[in-house]
Amino acid sequence: MTSENNTNEQNDHITTNNLSSLPNISDTDQSTELNNRIRNDFMSYCFSFLQDNEEAHQCVQIVWNKYLQCVGDIAILSAFFDTLPFHIKTSVLPKYQIEIIEWCKNLFHINSHALLCSTYYSETFQRVIRYAFKTDRFKKGIIYVPMDFDTNLKIDLTSSLSNIKFEHISNDISSEDMIDINQLEELIKRDINDTQSYPFMVIANAGSALLGHCDQLTKIKKLCEQYNIWLHVIGDLLGSLALFPTIKENVNINCDSLTIDIMKLFGIQNLPYLTFFLQSTTDIKQIDDNKSLVTSHPLYDFILHSPSISFLSVWSISQRCSRDTILSHMKxxxxxxxxxxxxxxxxxxxxxxxxxxHQETYNYQRICSxxxxxxxxxxxxxxxxxxxxxxxxxxxxxxxxxxxxxxxxxxxxxxxxxxxxxxxxxxxxxxxxxxxxxxxxxxxxxxxxxxxxxxxxxxxxxxxxxxxxxxxxxxxxxxxxxxTMTGRKNLSLIISNYENLSSIPMPNWAGVGAIRYIPSHINLSDIDEISINEINTIQAELARQLQTNDTAFSLGGGGGSGSGTDEYESMFYLRLGMIRKSEDLDILLRKILNAGKETETSLKYVEDMAEKIRTGIEKVQKDLQDENLQLFAQEGLLRHLPLVSNSEYPDDIT
Missing domain, CATH: 3.90.1150 (Aspartate Aminotransferase, domain 1)
Structure with a gap:
């Protein structure tokens, strides 16, 4: 009885100590409430900038909800893991790394021996290069890449890794994002006996970044095996094997390592890049903490010295999401x-x-074994x-x-x-x-x-x-x-039927072209400033009239130092935009011709009226001038006439 009582007291003491180490319930509630308030305040402020765009607001909400559904609040677990001592993290990591690899194998049908999660794209290449690099070589390793390989990424890698250099494989047949296998083999044969460098790695595409093209990985892999070269593959098609519900066990991507952007494939924000190592990387070490053997990888150091939120995000998705949810965006x-x-x-x-x-060759046999x-x-x-x-x-x-x-x-x-x-x-x-x-x-x-x-x-x-x-x-x-293209081609021919219209070359204009209305009495071979002013007046008036009913017209030229499309650079012209039907060109030209003649007639009438008014004004001015001269003459005569008076006080008159 005494022993039993002592045991119970000891257990109660242990329980009390454990409870005392936990935070108070009220403190936990306050912390939760504070966290919720801070989060809500921050999100409300961000959403306030989307008040005028309900559609954008809904899209952001959808993406955010998907992240919460698939990833959750993994930042807390990450912060906790990062506070653990290094030797504890070393013991914890293998379990979750193995779970992630197994999950990725079942999802992507990729048989890999190791997996890296990287926050930055350049980081994935640095880790692959460092791992694959042959340490016994004192020469620079040559990395063969397609012509479209990211220039900034290349600069970043060469600045951080001094023992590599890049060789671009051009492809004049198809496009710059694919590797010409014949040229690749020629370069390898050239470089294999180089005293300063050696063939080290090929980076190929399976769904290139811009054009979506896919290299012939099966043939490139055979070439790399022949010359002992590491093959790394990137591209969106690497994850497309996941769209098959089942696949045979012996199927795998033809490469030594590959990188997948799961943020793109899953449609979930803030996910890392996954790099799979298909070559065996196992390195068994003795761990004495638990007196047992633990399988460890050389890549674990990379993982443990990186933010844990990368691999924990992937692990959280593997625990929370169904296959259909994960693959819905890609599908x-x-x-x-x-x-x-x-x-x-x-x-x-x-x-x-x-x-x-050649769809018969553009299939999964192109990239898989x-x-x-x-x-x-x-x-x-x-x-x-x-x-x-x-x-x-x-x-x-x-x-x-x-x-x-x-x-x-x-x-x-x-x-x-x-x-x-x-x-x-x-x-x-x-x-x-x-x-x-x-x-x-x-x-x-x-x-x-x-x-x-x-x-x-x-x-x-x-x-x-x-x-x-x-x-x-x-x-x-x-x-x-x-x-429009047909109209532009036939413009010069069609416009020859309209005597008052001339075409103007417009090399940087997507529309039909440009034309100018020339009055019948003006000879372009003997043109002066007065004629240019008249032509400009007509073009400006035409543009004003025609634009009220048709947006195909616009006024151009008149700059003197502008496009240089005509020898008379100071003269205006009408630009013709896009047309819906080829027949519309004749309609537009007739409209311009008729409006031009009306404008010319109106301007002629205005000029005639102006001339009559000017003549009348000149006549009135001349009559006034004559009348004034007569008045002046009369006033001058009166000044010279003697003044006669019978006043008794002649001295008062001045």
Whole structure:
């Protein structure tokens, strides 16, 4: 009994001590209330700037709610973990690292031996390079990259890692974001015997950043294995394997390491970059704390010396979210892009720039090994531009590439104004040109294209109905562009039928062109300042009249030092904008001609009236002058006449 009582007393004492170490309930309530108030005050202030935009307010709320649903308030756990002693964190980390790797394996179907979570993009490359670098080499490691590799990222890496250098692999056949395997092999053979450097790594694309292209990873991997080179892969298509519910165990991405931007794929803010290491990185060490063997990785030091919120965010998602919730943004984005591309193929005179003509080779066998499905790779982006079906449509036009580019700029402006939620972007590349010239300098001039990438935008929600309306407007705008292009091509020929109209070259104008109304009595070969003033007056009056009913007209020229499009730079002209149908050009020209003649007649009448008024004024002025002269003459005569008076006081008269 005594022993039992002592035990109970001891347990009560322990319980009392444990309770005393916990915060008071009232203190906890106050802390919770304070936290809620601070959070609500901060969010209310931020939302106050969105009061006038209810749609933006709702979008932000949706993204924020999704973050809370999928990630939660992980910052508290992160702060707690970061306060732990280093040896405790070393013991805790393996459990959660293994759980994250297993979860990613089941989700992405990627068999990896280690995983890194990085806050910054450059940090992912630094860690991969440091890990893969061969420490026994005293030469610089050459990293082969495509031409579109981020210049700022390259500068950042070379400044932090002095023992590497970059070699760009150009691709003149398709685009600058893909690696030409033949050229890659030639460079490797050239560099393999270099005394100052050696082939070290290839960075390839599986869904490039801007164009969404995918390198032939299977062939590149074989080449890298042949020369003992590390292959690192980046791109949005790396996560697309997650869209398969099941996949065979022997399927894996053809690379040594890869980096995925899960913030893009999941549509959840503030998530880290995931870097998977497919090569074995296990390094077993003896941990004496618990007298047991613990499997440790060399990469754990990277993780433990980084903010823990990165890996804890991923772990929290793995505990809270279903597969459908996580993959909904990626699936919807790929479906929207595919829906747009499918419908754009039916739009006449619209060229899809990232449409692969060999779909049988653009499948998962391009990037994966094993018994991989032969499904076609999804497209993360859609890139398109307006182009004529045949070069004959614009064969007589000067600077074809430049003018088609102006039309695409007009198309981008219209689509961006009417569909801001689409978040369209404007790209420039030499590979977008419609024709190739014998002049090499002209071939290097970049052309514009329009890019749609729903995967990259979390705030704006887009539906298929929006895409359908978007496609209808594209078709309408394409018809306008084609009519305008045809009108510009035929302007000089058509205008020759109108004797009072002359065409003006307009190289930097997307519309039909420019014309000038010339009065019948003016000869352009013998023009003077008076005639120029008359022409300018007519053009200005024409612009004023025509703009009241039609926005296709605008006044240009008259600057003297402006565009330099005409030898008479001080003369005004009428700019013709876009037309809806080719027949509209004749209507516009007749309207200008009729209005010009009316204006010329009105001005002639005004001039005649002004001349009559001027003549009348001159006559009146002359009559007044004659009358004044007569008065002056009479006054002068009166002054010389003698004054006669019979006054008795002649001295008073002065």
């Amino acid at each position: 919807v984005s790929f479906d929207l892009t595919n829906f747009l591309l499918t419908n754009l193929k039916d739009v006449n005179r619209l060229r899809i720039l990232n449409n692969d003509n 094993g018994d991989v499905p032969d499904d076609v790779l999804p497209k993360p982006v859609a890139i398109f531009r307006f182009e004529p079906n045949h070069i004959l449509e614009v064969e007589n036009m000067d600077d074809i590439n430049g003018y088609i580019d102006l039309l695409n700029l007009w198309l981008f402006d219209k689509l961006s104004q009417h569909y801001p939620k689409m978040n369209l972007e404007l790209l420039k590349s030499v590979h977008f040109q419609i024709t190739k010239s014998n002049n090499t300098d002209l071939n290097q001039a970049p052309a514009h294209a329009i890019r749609f990438a729903p995967l990259e935008h979390l705030l704006d929600v887009i539906y298929q109905n929006d895409i359908q309306l978007f496609i209808q407007d594209i078709q309408r705008y394409i018809d306008i562009l084609h009519a």
